[in-house]
Amino acid sequence: MVKSNVTPEDPIDVQPAIGLIGMGGMGTMYAKYLSAAGWKKIYVCDLPSKYDALKQQYQGTPGITVLRDGHGVSRISDWIMYSVEAEFIDKVVAEYGPSTKVGAIVAGQTSVKTPEKYEFEKHLPEDVQIVSCHSLHGPTVSPLGQPLVLIKHRASDDALRLVENILRPLGSRFVYMSYEEHDIVTANTQAVTHAAFLSMGTAWASASSYPWEHGYYVKGIETVKVNIMLRIYSNKWHVYAGLAMLNPSARIQIDQYARSTTEIFKLMLAGDDVGLTKRIYEARDKVFGGNGAEEGVKHRAPILLSEDILNRFSLGKPRETSGGSATPPSPTGGLPANSHLSLLAMVDCWAHLDIQPFVHLDLAATPIFRMWIGVAEYLFRSQNRLDAAIHAALYDVSHRSDDLEFVVAARGWSQCISFGSFELYRERFEQTARFFQSRFEDATKLGSAMIQAIMDSSSDENAQKA
Ligand SMILES: NC(=O)C1=CN([C@@H]2O[C@H](COP(=O)(O)OP(=O)(O)OC[C@H]3O[C@@H](n4cnc5c(N)ncnc54)[C@H](OP(=O)(O)O)[C@@H]3O)[C@@H](O)[C@H]2O)C=CC1
Ligand SMILES: O=C(O)C(=O)Cc1ccc(O)cc1
Numbered sequence: 005m006v007k008s009n010v011t012p013e014d015p016i017d018v019q020p021a022i023g024l025i026g027m028g029g030m031g032t033m034y035a036k037y038l039s040a041a042g043w044k045k046i047y048v049c050d051l052p053s054k055y056d057a058l059k060q061q062y063q064g065t066p067g068i069t070v071l072r073d074g075h076g077v078s079r080i081s082d083w084i085m086y087s088v089e090a091e092f093i094d095k096v097v098a099e100y101g102p103s104t105k106v107g108a109i110v111a112g113q114t115s116v117k118t119p120e121k122y123e124f125e126k127h128l129p130e131d132v133q134i135v136s137c138h139s140l141h142g143p144t145v146s147p148l149g150q151p152l153v154l155i156k157h158r159a160s161d162d163a164l165r166l167v168e169n170i171l172r173p174l175g176s177r178f179v180y181m182s183y184e185e186h187d188i189v190t191a192n193t194q195a196v197t198h199a200a201f202l203s204m205g206t207a208w209a210s211a212s213s214y215p216w217e218h219g220y221y222v223k224g225i226e227t228v229k230v231n232i233m234l235r236i237y238s239n240k241w242h243v244y245a246g247l248a249m250l251n252p253s254a255r256i257q258i259d260q261y262a263r264s265t266t267e268i269f270k271l272m273l274a275g276d277d278v279g280l281t282k283r284i285y286e287a288r289d290k291v292f293g294g295n296g297a298e299e300g301v302k303h304r305a306p307i308l309l310s311e312d313i314l315n316r317f318s319l320g321k322p323r324e325t326s327g328g329s330a331t332p333p334s335p336t337g338g339l340p341a342n343s344h345l346s347l348l349a350m351v352d353c354w355a356h357l358d359i360q361p362f363v364h365l366d367l368a369a370t371p372i373f374r375m376w377i378g379v380a381e382y383l384f385r386s387q388n389r390l391d392a393a394i395h396a397a398l399y400d401v402s403h404r405s406d407d408l409e410f411v412v413a414a415r416g417w418s419q420c421i422s423f424g425s426f427e428l429y430r431e432r433f434e435q436t437a438r439f440f441q442s443r444f445e446d447a448t449k450l451g452s453a454m455i456q457a458i459m460d461s462s463s464d465e466n467a468q469k470a
Contacts, residue, residue, distance in 0.1 A: 005107055006082050008165035012042030012173065020170060023081025024048040025074045025100060026088035027058060029143035029240070030113050034085065034174075037147065039067045041173030047077045074100030081105060083170055085137065086120075087113040090246030091426055094123050101127030109133045109163050115190065115247040116254075121157065121183045133159035135167045138186065139176060140370045142239060144452055149459070151368045152176035155183055179368050191253035193364045193373040196353060198244050199258045200346050200376070201233045202417050203265075206432070207409035208233075209439035216320030216443075224311040225379045227318040229346070231454055232372055234319075234447035237440050241433040248421045249429065255422055260357055262418035265349040269411045272343065272397045272404075281394055284348055287355035288384045304362065306385065307378030308458065317454040319446060341396035345407045347380050348393065349414070371455045378458065 006020040022043055024031045027050040038046055044067045050058055052073045059070040071077050078084055078100045088096050093114055101124070104110060110132055112120040117136065124134050136155040139147060152174060156164045168178060181189065208215050215230050236244065248254050271280040308314070354361055361377050369377075383389050396403065420428050440447075 005162070006166060008162040008169065010166070010169055012044075016044045019044055020082040020166065021045040021047060021080050022170060023077040023084035025077050025084065025086045025096070026050060026113075027054075028087065030139065031085075031087035033139075033143040033147070034087070034113075035062075035065075035068055037174050038170070039065055043067050043170070043173075045069075047071050047081055049073050049077050075103040078103040078108075079105055081108060083109045083111070083167060085111045085113055089242045090114040090116050090119060090250055091242060093120050097123040097127045102129065104128055104132045106131050107133070109135050109159060109167060111136045111167070113138060115194070115243060116251040117155065117183045117186045118252060119250050124157075133163045135159045135164055136183070137167070137171070138190075139174070140179075140368055142371075144448065145371055145455060148175040150176050150371070151179045153179050153181055153186055153368060155181055155186060157183055181368075187251050188253050189364055189368050190247060191251050191257050192357075192359045193361075193368065194370055195248050195251060195254035196257040196261050196350075196359075197370075197373050197376045198236060198248065199261050199414065199417055199421075200350055201229075201236045201372075202244070202433070202436075203410055203413040204229060204346055205233045205237050205436045205440065206413035206416065207406060209436045210413065211406060211409050212439075213406075214440075214443075216318065223318065224314050225308070225382050226342070227314050228308075228375055228379050228454070230319060231317060231447055231451040232375060234440055234443060235372070235451040237433070237437040238444035238448055241430050241437070242426070244433070245426055245429040249424050249426070257353070257357060257359075258418050258421050261349060261353045262414045264352040264356065265345065265411050265414040268345060268348050268352060268397070269407060272345075272407070275398055277398055280398060283352065284390070284394055287348075287352045288390065290355040291351050291361065292381065292384050306381055307365075307374060308382050313457065314454070317450045317457075319443065319450065341392055341400045342403050343397035343400075343407055344383055344393045345397065345403075345410055347383050348397070350376070351380055351384055371459065375455070375458060 007018065010018060010020060012019070022038060022045060024035055024046065027035065027048050031048065031050070035046060035048055046068045048058070048062070048068060049055070049071045055070065055072045062068045062070050074096065082105065084104065086093065086096060093112065101110075106129070110124060110128055111134075112124070114120045115138060117138070120136065124136075128134065134157040136157060138153040140151040140153065141147065152171065154164065154167065215226075248258060268280065268283070271283065353359075365374060365377055383393060417432070420432055
């Protein structure tokens with residue numbers, strides 16, 4: 005085996021042969037960083053039908069050799085990563101797994117690990133080691149400082165060291181988990197968070213309303229909601245479908261999210277002031293402070309930037325509101341009061357499932373999850389803002405039609421995911437995505453800048469603490 009403490013500065017004949025099967029968003033990102041670091045033997049492939057185009061694309065790129073298919077890559081590589089759709093992992097590993105080089109180490113980049121583990125165990129030869137991985141961010145986000153999960157499943161310590169050394173140039177933070185822990189954590193963080201944003205998008209699209217156009221969703225945390233929703237719908241549908249439908253824990257979390265949304269909406273319709281306030285306060289205390297919350301949660305610095313900075317990333321302009329500069333600042337920033345049903349339901353859902361989002365935040369947060377907790381925290385840690393949301397939920401009907409659409413959408417997504425049909429999921433996703441398509445380019449740029457600003461501000465804070 006290649007020595008585990010190898011670096012890109014070592015001569016080519018002692019460097020590991022790195023294999024990448026699947027050259028979509030994630031495979032391409034890994035190829036870029038590993039080649040730039042100086043690894044000199046990187047073998048890549050996608051489907052054989054894309055061989056010529058890929059060869060053209062990588063002509064002259066240092067260290068990268070394009071091969072026709074996964075057999076070629078598997079036969080010569082010491083570390084191989086499958087970066088293909090989770091839906092196809094069975095077929096792809098069944099085909100190329102048996103060609104894996106004797107003693108090689110195999111990984112998958114799939115966002116859901118239960119099927120990957122099963123297929124690796126079924127199709128990889130006994131002498132092959134398994135150290136899987138998962139970058140907890142999309143391909144357009146810089147990997148620097150982001151969590152990169154490593155799963156030492158069937159491997160020696162030396163094999164793990166070698167994988168760490170191969171991947172070090174990404175600059176990510178290694179997080180160690182088992183296959184099983186991975187799927188529980190990502191169901192708690194990604195799957196249920198995506199359900200909220202998918203539902204927002206479907207609700208707005210069903211109401212034929214661009215949220216940045218009528219002036220309700222253009223400031224502060226509304227900006228975050230809109231930008232992240234657009235970011236998700238501009239990504240590949242299969243990424244979200246796979247992690248929601250193939251992860252055994254995800255359906256339970258997504259079902260609870262729909263249940264929380266519906267039950268809160270019923271309390272709103274009934275005008276049940278006491279019942280709604282009790283329910284929301286109990287959830288708040290459990291997740292953000294009070295009985296049952298971790299001590300550290302109550303004292304940590306907030307995640308989000310100031311409202312003024314968030315406003316810079318808005319796709320729209322606020323509606324003119326009455327009242328001049330003498331008007332005192334309102335908890336809603338002068339906009340019609342929003343019930344923030346999506347957030348009330350999120351915190352209620354975390355509370356019901358005994359999920360402690362801040363524990364996941366420190367361990368394995370994706371940028372989107374980090375921002376979603378930030379938004380929830382912004383609302384729930386301010387008594388004024390939370391009370392304004394509860395008051396709006398009960399007595400202000402300006403957002404009521406959006407809330408109704410949201411309830412229907414959340415239930416619809418949960419039901420779709422429970423059916424487990426990729427085709428149905430794709431149709432739902434693409435129907436909403438088509439409605440927003442014209443703004444994807446702007447939203448991707450704004451969203452990336454917003455994510456970077458939030459990441460930078462939290463690393464500044466950490467640096468100050470250190
Ligand atoms: N995008 C994201 O934000 C993240 C994704 N992931 C995970 O990484 C994996 C890849 O995702 P991503 O790169 O975004 O998806 P892409 O769709 O961009 O890339 C997957 C690539 O694999 C190709 N492929 C399919 N079958 C084969 C095969 N038999 N041999 C070689 N290549 C094949 C696909 O071709 P074709 O399109 O023709 O099917 C496609 O080019 C997924 O499992 C995803 O869950 C993990 C972290 C983040
Ligand atoms: O940050 C998120 O949740 C994203 O949407 C990007 C993403 C998608 C899939 C992954 O496996 C990891 C990250």
